[in-house]
Amino acid sequence: MAHSTLKQLADLLATGKTSSVELSQDYLGRITRQNPGLNAFITVDAERTLAEARAADAVRAAGQAGPLTGVPIAHKDIFCAEGWLTTCGSKMLHNFVSPYDAHVISQFKAAGMPTLGKTNMDEFAMGSSNETSFYGPVKNPWDTARVPGGSSGGSAACVAAGLAPAATGTDTGGSIRQPAALCGITGLKPTYGVVSRYGMIAFASSLDQAGPMAQTAEDCGLLLNVMAGFDPRDSTSLEREKEDYARDLAEPHDLIKPLAGLRIGLPKEFFGAGLTGDTAKAVQDAIAQFKSSALPRSKSACPTPGLSVAAYYVIAPAEASSNLSRFDGVRYGYRTHDYADLTDMYEKTRAEGFGAEVKRRILIGTYVLSHGYYDAYYIQAQKLRRLIAQDFAEAYKHCDVILGPTAPTTAFKLGEKADDPVQMYLSDIYTIAVNLAGLPGMSLPCGFDALGLPIGLQLIGDYFSEARMLNVAHQYQLATDWHLQLSPIMRMETEYKALDALLSVPEAGKKGTMV
Amino acid sequence: MSLSLDDVKRIAHLARIRVSAEEVGQTRDRLNGIFELIAEMQAVDTTGVAPMAHARDVFQRLRPDVVTEPDRRAAYQAIAPQTENGLYLVPKVIE
Numbered sequence: 001m002a003h004s005t006l007k008q009l010a011d012l013l014a015t016g017k018t019s020s021v022e023l024s025q026d027y028l029g030r031i032t033r034q035n036p037g038l039n040a041f042i043t044v045d046a047e048r049t050l051a052e053a054r055a056a057d058a059v060r061a062a063g064q065a066g067p068l069t070g071v072p073i074a075h076k077d078i079f080c081a082e083g084w085l086t087t088c089g090s091k092m093l094h095n096f097v098s099p100y101d102a103h104v105i106s107q108f109k110a111a112g113m114p115t116l117g118k119t120n121m122d123e124f125a126m127g128s129s130n131e132t133s134f135y136g137p138v139k140n141p142w143d144t145a146r147v148p149g150g151s152s153g154g155s156a157a158c159v160a161a162g163l164a165p166a167a168t169g170t171d172t173g174g175s176i177r178q179p180a181a182l183c184g185i186t187g188l189k190p191t192y193g194v195v196s197r198y199g200m201i202a203f204a205s206s207l208d209q210a211g212p213m214a215q216t217a218e219d220c221g222l223l224l225n226v227m228a229g230f231d232p233r234d235s236t237s238l239e240r241e242k243e244d245y246a247r248d249l250a251e252p253h254d255l256i257k258p259l260a261g262l263r264i265g266l267p268k269e270f271f272g273a274g275l276t277g278d279t280a281k282a283v284q285d286a287i288a289q290f291k292s293s294a295l296p297r298s299k300s301a302c303p304t305p306g307l308s309v310a311a312y313y314v315i316a317p318a319e320a321s322s323n324l325s326r327f328d329g330v331r332y333g334y335r336t337h338d339y340a341d342l343t344d345m346y347e348k349t350r351a352e353g354f355g356a357e358v359k360r361r362i363l364i365g366t367y368v369l370s371h372g373y374y375d376a377y378y379i380q381a382q383k384l385r386r387l388i389a390q391d392f393a394e395a396y397k398h399c400d401v402i403l404g405p406t407a408p409t410t411a412f413k414l415g416e417k418a419d420d421p422v423q424m425y426l427s428d429i430y431t432i433a434v435n436l437a438g439l440p441g442m443s444l445p446c447g448f449d450a451l452g453l454p455i456g457l458q459l460i461g462d463y464f465s466e467a468r469m470l471n472v473a474h475q476y477q478l479a480t481d482w483h484l485q486l487s488p489i490m491r492m493e494t495e496y497k498a499l500d501a502l503l504s505v506p507e508a509g510k511k512g513t514m515v
Numbered sequence: 516m517s518l519s520l521d522d523v524k525r526i527a528h529l530a531r532i533r534v535s536a537e538e539v540g541q542t543r544d545r546l547n548g549i550f551e552l553i554a555e556m557q558a559v560d561t562t563g564v565a566p567m568a569h570a571r572d573v574f575q576r577l578r579p580d581v582v583t584e585p586d587r588r589a590a591y592q593a594i595a596p597q598t599e600n601g602l603y604l605v606p607k608v609i610e
Contacts, residue, residue, distance in 0.1 A: 099590040192570035206569050235576055236569070310556040313549060321530060328531070330603050335596035342606045343531070351533035359532055360545055363523070366530040367546075377553070382566030384556050389567060422548050438570025463571075 002030060002162030002493035003486055006071055006219040009165055013060065013070045020053040020060070020070030020114060027072055027116050030493050031163045038139050038489065040148075040158040042077050043085045044117040052114035059112050068222060069112035074164035076155050077118040078125055079210075080199040081105045084115070088201045089123040089133040089151075092353035093333045102199025103231045104168060104210050111226045116164050119154030123355045124324065125175055125203045127151050128427040131418050132357040139414070140183060141487035142453055146411040149179030149427070155213050156183035162490040166214035166223055170200060172207045173312055174407075174431025177443040180213055181406035181456020184445045186473065186483060187213040188220045191463050192438035193238035195224075196231030204319035205236075207312075207435040216483055217444060217473035221246035224466060240464070248471035258475045262294035263399040269304055270404030270430055270458075282447030282455040283405045289479065290403065308388055308433035309425060314368050314381035315436070320358075321365025327353065360421065389437040396462040401472055405430055406443040406456035430458060440466050444473050445482035454485075517547045 004012075012018045028046050035041050049072065056070040080086050080098035082105075087093045101109065108115070122132040130138040130153030138153040140146040141161035148157040152169030156179035159167050169176040171189035180187030188211045195210040202208060212223035224245040231237045266287065271280065329335035329349030336348035354362070368377035395402060407427055417424045434441040439460055446457035457476075461469040477483050486494065518526075523543045527534040534542055588601060597604040 095594070097594060099587065099594065232576075232578065236571075238571075306555055307559065310553050313553050314556070325531075329596060330605055331591070332594045332596075339606065342608050345606055346531040347528075347533040350531055351535075354532070360542070360549070362530050362532060363526050363542070363546060364549060367518075367522075367526050370526070370529060376557070379566050380556060380559075380561060382568060383561035383564040384559060386564050386567035387559070387561070389570075420548075421545060422552050425549075425552065436570070 002490050003215070003484075004165060005215050006068060006165050006222055007216075009071045010068055010222075014065070020056040020072070021050060023070065024049050024053040024072045024114050024116065027164060030161075031117065031158075033496070034161055034163055034489055034493065037144060038141060038157055038161055038163070039136050040120055040138050040154040040161065040163060041074070041117040042087055042089070042120050042135050042154070045084065048083070049114050049116055056112040056114055066111055068226065070114070071165060072114040072116045073108060073223075074116045074119050074155060074158050074167040075105065075108075076121055076152050076168050076170060078121060078170050078201045079105050079168060080201070081115065081118070084118055086118065086201075087134070088125070089121040089135060090354065090358070091134045091334055092327050094134065096333050098199075100199060103196035103233065104200065104227055107226050107229070108168075113226070119152070119158055119167055121154055122151035122175075123358050124201065124320070125151040125170060125172055125208075126320070126357050126361055128174070128178055128424050129412070129414075129417065130154065130179075131414065132355055134355060137414055140411045141489040142184060143411065143451070146413055146453070147182070149182035149407070149411065151175040151179075152187075152213065153179045156180055156185055156187070159183070159185045159213055159215060160487045160490065162493045166212060166219055168210060168227070169213045170208055170210045171431075171435065171441075172203050172209075172316060173435050174428035176211050176213060177431050177441055177456070177458060178407045178428055180443040181458075182411040182454065184454030184483075184485065184487065185213060185215055186217050186220055186442070186444045186477075187211065188224065188442045188466065188470070189434065189440060190224060190228065190466055191440045192435075193236050194240075194440075194464075194466070195227045196229070196234040196237045198231055198233040198237075202323040204316040205323060206319060207316060209435070217442070217470050217477055218246065218249055220442070221249060221467070221470040221474075224470075243467065245467050245470055248467050249474045257293045258478075259290065259294035259472060262290075262401065262472060264290055264294055265395050265399030265402040267395070267402060267404060272305070275405060276409050276449075278447075278449035279405055279407075279409060279455050282449075283403075283457055286446040286457045286476070287403055290476065293475070293479075305429045305433065307384060308436055309429055311381040311384040311388070312432045312436060313364070313425060314377050315385065317361040317365035318369050318378055319365070321362045321369065324354075324358070324362055329353070357421065385436045388433050392433070392437045392439060400462070400465070401469060402460040404458050404460075406458040407431070410449045410451070410453035410455060434460055439463060440469060442469055442473055444476065445485070446480075447482055448485070454482075517550070518543050
């Protein structure tokens with residue numbers, strides 16, 4: 001079924017009720033039907049997917065299957081995958097077939113999970129609506145006139161539409177959590193350094209972190225088990241003991257009050273002016289639900305969201321201007337056709353290969369790092385970053401998790417903010433501080449607005465508290481059904497399958513079962 | 516603070532991005548809008564605060580100085596815009 005969770009699919013595979021090839025064909029069929037309307041994928045390669053699925057079935061037949069062997073998954077097009085076109089949503093990499101695998105990709109290969117395709121994204125992960133993609137915007141499966149959020153918008157949309165049971169994403173300032181909120185799915189950005197950045201095309205290296213996007217917190221835990229781990233090829237990868245992130249899920253400490261003892265922080269800064277009515281109400285209702293099964297703690301000081309946005313739009317562009325200097329038309333990717341000399345080639349290649357938002361951020365980054373402005377901008381932003389991290393450290397002396405909204409509004413209309421970079425940046429006002437501090441953060445569905453668009457609850461934990469956060473989210477999902485609501489596209493796909501089964505009845509009759 | 520047209524041209528050249536004469540004005544206006552947002556942070560007193568370069572205060576790991584990469588020149592150059600005899604070609608730099 002289009003809405004099966006990873007857990008359910010893994011059980012079907014383990015009991016021999018389906019095969020990886022059959023499952024992959026199911027999802028590829030949905031992609032064929034729905035992707036032309038949604039534009040969630042940049043690249044689909046059915047032959048390659050099915051070859052991986054056959055290999056997974058062979059592994060299972062040999063009795064060597066792991067927990068998720070044979071379950072297919074989609075990958076954000078920011079991850080280099082050998083033999084796959086890897087564009088990062090940019091014309092600059094329109095012809096880049098990666099010669100190697102990112103660490104995350106090799107982890108999923110080792111787990112035996114076939115790749116369903118590469119998902120659409122904002123160009124170089126710079127955007128909050130998926131409208132900066134060279135490959136065109138992704139449509140939100142809840143309302144195709146609206147954005148899915150960004151930058152991991154293709155990943156969020158394909159999970160919400162049932163085109164993939166789960167997908168990978170990356171989060172530099174909210175790029176997993178904000179699209180998860182806008183598409184009504186569950187997404188987790190782990191603590192910085194938990195997942196290797198090797199082979200993940202760099203945007204802002206001190207902030208970028210990969211994570212899972214799925215229908216449930218339980219699925220996110222299973223995926224994090226695959227993604228996390230030390231990798232010597234990323235100099236910021238953390239050497240920690242292997243952890244089972246799903247370990248707490250099955251065991252509530254107390255059946256009546258499963259979260260007894262949990263201390264919740266509610267920063268008043270997260271409930272300020274920019275928060276719209278329906279979102280504010282849904283988040284307050286979710287908090288009330290938590291209070292009934294946990295120890296509430298009403299106040300907690302948190303960094304002023306506005307300041308974190310300001311610091312972020314210095315630090316992230318500064319790092320981006322340095323990272324994106326590698327795209328010069330010499331070794332890979334796009335090169336301009338007509339040039340007089342080397343400088344001319346660089347300048348035209350980058351002017352033609354990058355889109356407007358990417359160029360803006362490179363220009364800002366270049367400026368704040370240039371002579372005479374470095375101290376006033378870059379160093380000042382780094383000092384604010386320390387203050388933000390210290391504010392969180394202070395808050396976690398008094399609470400275990402912080403709750404608040406993921407995004408100030410539900411999905412907005414395509415084109416609504418496309419011409420106003422500053423308004424677009426404010427979509428990430430509640431998520432950015434988490435990246436600056438390097439903390440783990442999640443978004444999970446907690447309600448709908450008057451138009452029926454999903455609303456996300458943000459859960460922020462202390463460093464390395466992913467297992468606890470996942471359990472908190474899982475307990476919430478056991479008690480609520482927001483995450484079980486189907487987008488119109490997914491509902492259509494579920495009915496399509498039912499229709500399919502109905503039509504195949506006479507076929508069964510021919511085989512003699514009616515005789 | 517606000518950027519002039521000459522500032523934009525200078526930054527664009529530093530970043531090696533051609534900005535056409537028609538684009539300079541709009542680029543400046545958009546960048547100035549973003550700098551207004553950034554300006555908020557100047558109001559915060561950060562005297563005595565140490566800059567934080569990284570999400571976690573960790574030391575850079577070192578590895579033994581040995582060759583770890585296999586020779587994959589052919590695979591890497593297969594996707595290059597222009598190569599010859601194992602070299603990447605660019606316009607003439609030195610006369």
